[in-house]
Structure formats: C-alpha cells, structure tokens
Amino acid sequence: MCLAVPGKVLTIEERDGTRMATVDFGGVVKDVCLEYLPDLAVGEYTIVHVGFALQRLDEQSAQQTLALFQGLGLMEEEFGDAWEQAAEQAGEPAPAPSPPAAPTAAPAAAAPEGSAR
Amino acid sequence: MKYLDEFQDPALARRLFDEIRATVTRPWALMEVCGGQTHSIIRHGIDQLLPDEIELIHGPGCPVCVTPLEMIDKALEIASRPDVIFCSFGDMLRVPGTGRDLFTVRGEGGDVRVVYSPLDALRVARANPDKQVVFFGIGFETTAPPNAMTVYQARRLGIRNFSLLVSHVRVPPAIEALMTSPDCRVQAFLAAGHVCSVMGTEEYPELAERHRVPIVVTGFEPLDILAGVRLAVRQLERGEHRVENAYPRAVRAEGNPAARAMLADVFEVTDRAWRGIGTIPASGWRLAEAYREFDAEHRFAVGDLTTVEPAECRSGDVLQGLIKPHECEAFGTRCTPRTPLGATMVSSEGACAAYYLYRRLGGVPTPVKAAPVG
Numbered sequence: 001m002c003l004a005v006p007g008k009v010l011t012i013e014e015r016d017g018t019r020m021a022t023v024d025f026g027g028v029v030k031d032v033c034l035e036y037l038p039d040l041a042v043g044e045y046t047i048v049h050v051g052f053a054l055q056r057l058d059e060q061s062a063q064q065t066l067a068l069f070q071g072l073g074l075m076e077e078e079f080g081d082a083w084e085q086a087a088e089q090a091g092e093p094a095p096a097p098s099p100p101a102a103p104t105a106a107p108a109a110a111a112p113e114g115s116a117r
Numbered sequence: 118m119k120y121l122d123e124f125q126d127p128a129l130a131r132r133l134f135d136e137i138r139a140t141v142t143r144p145w146a147l148m149e150v151c152g153g154q155t156h157s158i159i160r161h162g163i164d165q166l167l168p169d170e171i172e173l174i175h176g177p178g179c180p181v182c183v184t185p186l187e188m189i190d191k192a193l194e195i196a197s198r199p200d201v202i203f204c205s206f207g208d209m210l211r212v213p214g215t216g217r218d219l220f221t222v223r224g225e226g227g228d229v230r231v232v233y234s235p236l237d238a239l240r241v242a243r244a245n246p247d248k249q250v251v252f253f254g255i256g257f258e259t260t261a262p263p264n265a266m267t268v269y270q271a272r273r274l275g276i277r278n279f280s281l282l283v284s285h286v287r288v289p290p291a292i293e294a295l296m297t298s299p300d301c302r303v304q305a306f307l308a309a310g311h312v313c314s315v316m317g318t319e320e321y322p323e324l325a326e327r328h329r330v331p332i333v334v335t336g337f338e339p340l341d342i343l344a345g346v347r348l349a350v351r352q353l354e355r356g357e358h359r360v361e362n363a364y365p366r367a368v369r370a371e372g373n374p375a376a377r378a379m380l381a382d383v384f385e386v387t388d389r390a391w392r393g394i395g396t397i398p399a400s401g402w403r404l405a406e407a408y409r410e411f412d413a414e415h416r417f418a419v420g421d422l423t424t425v426e427p428a429e430c431r432s433g434d435v436l437q438g439l440i441k442p443h444e445c446e447a448f449g450t451r452c453t454p455r456t457p458l459g460a461t462m463v464s465s466e467g468a469c470a471a472y473y474l475y476r477r478l479g480g481v482p483t484p485v486k487a488a489p490v491g
Contacts, residue, residue, distance in 0.1 A: 003153050003337075003465075004259065004311045004367075006120040018270065026118035033236060035266055036376040045120060047314055047367050050206070051234025052263040054376065055314040055367050062120055062366040069340060072132040 004049035006057050007032070009042050023048055120366070124338035133343035134166060137350055144170045145353050146302045147346060148295070148438055150288060151257075151309035152179030152466025153337050159471040161339045171350065174302065174438035175471075177291055177394065178309050180256045180284075181208045181464035182436060185390040186424040188284045189214035192253055195282065195417050196222045196229050202245060204238035205253040207231040211454070211463040215425050235267040235281075242271070242279040251413045254281040259311040261285045261402060262376035265383035268404065268411050282413040283403050286389055288312050289320045290400035296328040300439055305349040307335035307342070310364040315380075317372025321360045329358045336364035383408055392460060393426075393433025432459030435468050442472040449477050 007023035012034065014020070019034040023046065030051070034040055037053045045057035149155055155175045158164050164173045177183055193214045196203035203219070210219040210231065223229040228248075232238050235252050242250035254264040264281060271279040288309055295301055308321065313334045325332045331352035335345030344363040352359060362368055382405070389401025404412045430452070431445045442448055442461070452458040454473060461467035 004314070006118070006367075008119070016274065026121075030233075033234075033263075033266065036262060036373055036379070038375070047311065049259050049311060050263045051236055052266065054259065054262065054311070055369070055373055057120060058366045059120075062123070065344070065366060066123055066129070069129040069132055069344070072136045 004047045004054060006045050007048050008045050009040060009053075012040075012042060021053070023053070121338060124336070124340040126340065130339055130343060133340065133347055137171070137343065137347050138168050140347070140350050140354055141168050141170045142354060144172070145304050145350060146172045146174055147305045147307060147349050148174040148176045148303040149307040149335065149342070149345075150176040150178040150292070151312070151337075152176075152182065152464065152468065152471075153311075154178075154307060154309070154335065154342060155468050156466060156471045157337050157339065157342055159468075159475045161342075162475075163339060163342055167346065171346065173346075175435070175441070175468040176306075176438060177295070177391065177436040178257065178288065178312075179436070179461065179464050179466040179468070180260065180286060181206075181212060182432060182460040182467050183286060183391040183394065184209075184212070184255050184284045184460070185392045186214060186426055187390070187422055188282070189218075190422045190424055191414065191419040192282055193217060193219065193222055194419050194422070195251055195413060196227045197225070198227075198249075198417075200249050202228045202230060202241055202248050202250045203253070204230045204232045204235075204241060204250060206255070208464050208466075209253055209255065211457065212460045213427075213457055213463075215423075235264050236270070239267050239271055239276060239279055242276050243274075246278060248278065249416070250279050251417075252279070252281050254283045254285060257286055257288055257309065257312050258316045258380075259309075259314070261380055261384065262315055262373070265376075265379045268383055268408050269379065271411055272408065277410075280411050280413040280416050281404065283384075284389070285384065285402040286391065287386070287400055287402065288316075289324060290397050291391070292324055292332075294394070294397045294400070295437065296324070296330065298437065300437070303330070303438065305331040305333070305353055307345040307349060308332050308360075310334060310336040310341070310368060313362075313364070313368045313372065315373050315376050317377075318360050318362060318368070318370050319372075325358050325360050331358050332360045334360070334362045334364050334368050336367065391436070393430075393436050427458045430458035432461040432467075432469065435461050442469040443476065445469070449473060 007025040010022045012021045021032045021034050023032040032048050033052045046053040047055045219229050238252035321332045331349050333345045333349045348361045348363050384402035385405045386399050387401050387403045388398050390396045429447050434440045457463045461469040
C-alpha cells in the first residue's frame with residue numbers, strides 16, 4: 001500500500017482548479033496530482049503514491065548515497081576481497097574473470113510495479 | 118528505471134553486506150515496520166544473506182492486513198446496496214470478511230470497482246450523480262493525504278454523492294504498542310520510508326529516547342534496506358538509540374508540510390482497532406467534524422455488526438512479529454491466497470503472502486530458520 005514509485009515530471013497544468021502533471025515512470029505515463037508539491041517543476045523527479053506526488057526526489061542526495069556505498073569497499077580494494085580469500089582458504093578454485101559489476105540495462109519490458117517493491 | 122535500478126545494484130549490495138558483517142558481534146532483532154519492506158526482504162532473500170546474528174522481524178505495517186474485520190463487514194454491507202458503486206484499491210477485494218469478501222459481493226451483482234487513485238473514485242461519482250459512490254479509505258500516513266485531498270475536493274466541487282469509508286492508521290502509536298508489549302523482542306526499528314516522506318521524522322526521537330531503541334528511516338529497494346540495517350546495527354553495537362535517516366533522497370525532517378496541513382484539516386486522531394492485534398489508543402484517523410457528511414459510516418448507518426474471526430488464523434501473531442508466517446500450522450495448506458484465513462495471506466504487503474510467493478517452494482517446508490519462540 002505504501003508502495004510509491006519515482007517518476008519524472010513531463011508536463012504541468014491546472015485542471016478543475018487542481019494542479020495536475022503527467023509523470024513518466026520508465027515509459028508508463030500517468031496523471032499525477034501536484035497539490036502537495038505545488039512548486040515541483042518539469043524535469044524534476046518525484047515520489048508518487050496512488051496518483052499523488054508526495055515528496056520531491058532529491059537527486060543530489062541519491063548520488064551522495066550511492067557514492068557512500070561505493071566508498072564502503074575501499075578497505076576491500078586495499079586488502080583484497082574477503083569472499084574470494086575465504087573461498088581460497090576453503091580450497092575452491094579461483095572464479096572466472098568477474099562479470100561487469102553493475103547489471104546491464106534492465107529489459108525495457110520490466111514492469112514499473114514489479115520492480116518497485 | 119531511474120532511481121530504482123541503481124538501488125538494486127548487486128555489487129554495491131555486497132559492499133553493504135560486508136560492512137554489516139564486519140560490524141556485528143552479537144545477536145540483534147530488528148523489525149521492519151512496513152509490509153512493502155517485508156516483501157522486498159523476502160523477495161530478494163536479504164534475510165538469508167545477512168549474518169546469522171541479525172534477525173528481521175516483520176512488522177504490522179500492512180494497512181490491508183490490520184483493517185479490522187468489522188470495517189470489512191461494513192464495506193461488504195455498503196457494497197451490496199443496489200444504489201452504491203463501491204470503489205477500492207485492488208488489495209481489499211480478496212480480504213476475508215465474515216463469510217465472504219468484496220469479490221463475492223461483486224459476483225452477487227454488487228458494483229465493486231478497483232481504482233488506482235482515490236481521485237478516480239471522485240471521477241466515478243461525478244459521472245454517476247444518481248448513485249452513491251463510496252471509496253474504501255484505508256492506509257497509513259502515506260495514503261491518508263491522497264484520501265484527505267479527495268474528500269477536500271469533493272466538498273470544494275460540491276460532489277455530494279461521494280463518501281469515504283475511513284480506516285486510516287498511524288505508525289508511531291503502533292511502535293509504542295509493540296514496545297510496551299511484554300512479548301516484545303524488537304531491539305531496533307527500520308521505520309517506514311514513505312510514511313516519513315509525508316510525516317517527516319519529528320514524531321520519532323521521543324519514542325527512540327523513551328524506549329531506548331534505534332529508529333532508522335528506511336526505503337524499499339535492496340540497497341535501501343541494507344543501508345537501514347547497517348545504521349541500526351551500528352547503533353546497537355555502540356549502545357546508541359537515535360533516529361537516523363537512511364532514505365534521505367525521499368525523506369526530509371519536516372516531511373511534506375502541505376500534506377500534513379491537509380491531514381490536520383480533514384482528519385482527527387481517534388482510537389482504532391487493528392485486526393489481530395486489538396485497539397491501540399490514538400492509532401487512527403477519522404473525518405473531522407467539518408467533513409463528517411462525507412463519512413460513509415454516518416451516511417449509511419451500518420451500525421453494530423457481529424463479526425466472527427476464524428479461530429485458526431494467527432495473523433495477529435504474525436503482525437506483531439511473534440511468529441513467522443510458515444510457523445502457522447495452516448500456512449500453505451488450509452490457508453493460501455485462494456483460500457485465505459486472514460488478510461496477511463492476500464495483501465501485496467502481507468507477510469504470509471510474501472512467504473507464500475517466494476518461500477513455499479524448495480523441497481523442505483521453507484528454507485528459513487525457525488525463529489525462537491518469543
């Protein structure tokens with residue numbers, strides 16, 4: 001129920017005296033009420049729940065969080081991967097060259113609801 | 118999708134798992150409050166990948182699950198009336214009332230419609246001026262502002278054939294009730310991220326201080342959950358009990374002031390019964406006096422109903438974190454999403470539904486470790 005999905009504001013208009021927007025959720029476009037975030041602008045990201053923009057998604061904060069997570073591995077890069085060391089100690093063969101760290105682009109068919117839980 | 122995929126990155130997840138593993142030195146029990154978080158945890162196997170010392174207890178934050186049986190029965194009675202179009206989020210249709218559910222009512226000829234937004238229900242009311250249109254207003258602080266806005270708009274636009282059947286609930290009183298329960302094993306909370314997007318974090322420092330329990334505002338993607346666990350465990354290991362925000366891209370300390378102002382205008386705080394748990398003081402909202410004419414309970418005078426809860430259903434214990442879903446004898450046998458005994462088996466946020474979806478296969482009854490009897 002508290003499922004809320006980030007989307008990008010495409011257009012903004014007044015309808016029946018209510019501030020409404022069209023918001024793009026990775027290809028799915030929906031009408032969203034902006035009454036609770038009246039200063040939201042076209043191009044910004046927002047968290048949307050049951051057709052209402054409830055909070056601005058702070059893009060700078062999102063990048064900072066990801067950068068913090070990246071930084072958590074610095075010790076590992078210095079001293080080696082503890083998982084691989086453990087596998088080595090257990091006598092397992094070294095793994096094949098590792099695949100790219102990040103997953104490649106998600107398939108376009110990924111439903112926004114399914115990926116949002 | 119942007120701002121979802123980045124927070125599911127397996128390489129970063131491993132860094133967070135490593136960091137948590139390096140921090141933990143002894144057993145800790147953390148409760149994720151929101152059912153959306155429970156589904157993310159079970160679906161991604163986060164509970165199985167965390168160090169053995171960390172147990173995740175699933176909380177009561179599933180509004181469909183805690184909507185009291187009496188309210189479901191009132192919905193069934195109202196939806197059965199020939200002059201009514203009953204609108205609801207889809208989750209509610211399969212929730213068992215006394216002897217039937219909203220699907221049964223629809224099968225018997227009732228006009229029951231699933232809508233995406235409460236504003237859709239208002240549109241239905243405008244298009245059908247000769248019908249009474251009722252929206253089932255359930256949900257926590259996240260869903261209450263959309264419903265409040267819809268009632269506000271109904272009054273502003275003079276749409277008098279619209280009403281709201283209100284069963285809203287609030288998180289902080291539930292945390293208070295859990296912490297004062299003698300059976301409570303919870304040592305830290307992962308607070309519900311989108312509830313805090315609306316309400317901010319101001320309600321929580323007092324709770325954290327009084328119960329000496331860390332409260333970490335947490336999001337819903339795998340990395341968000343791990344970030345919440347990391348901060349909670351770090352506090353526990355250091356003997357701290359503070360409110361921290363592990364979901365800053367969507368939560369500000371003040372929440373959403375416009376939404377909070379609307380909540381204060383349209384609703385007033387009331388005691389509310391939680392299905393399977395009981396009445397929790399000041400844990401709900403009802404329509405304020407100025408909006409009472411839009412209250413479906415008043416408009417339809419549904420009165421006192423006799424409700425019968427299946428004795429075998431242990432959803433109340435599940436919702437309080439006293440047992441895990443698969444520890445219920447009826448789980449997956451006499452209780453399935455097709456033949457549910459309780460709402461936790463049919464809600465998209467119900468813990469029983471999460472275990473049924475993601476954990477019922479695999480040879481043994483379930484791959485998770487049985488929790489100690491609490």
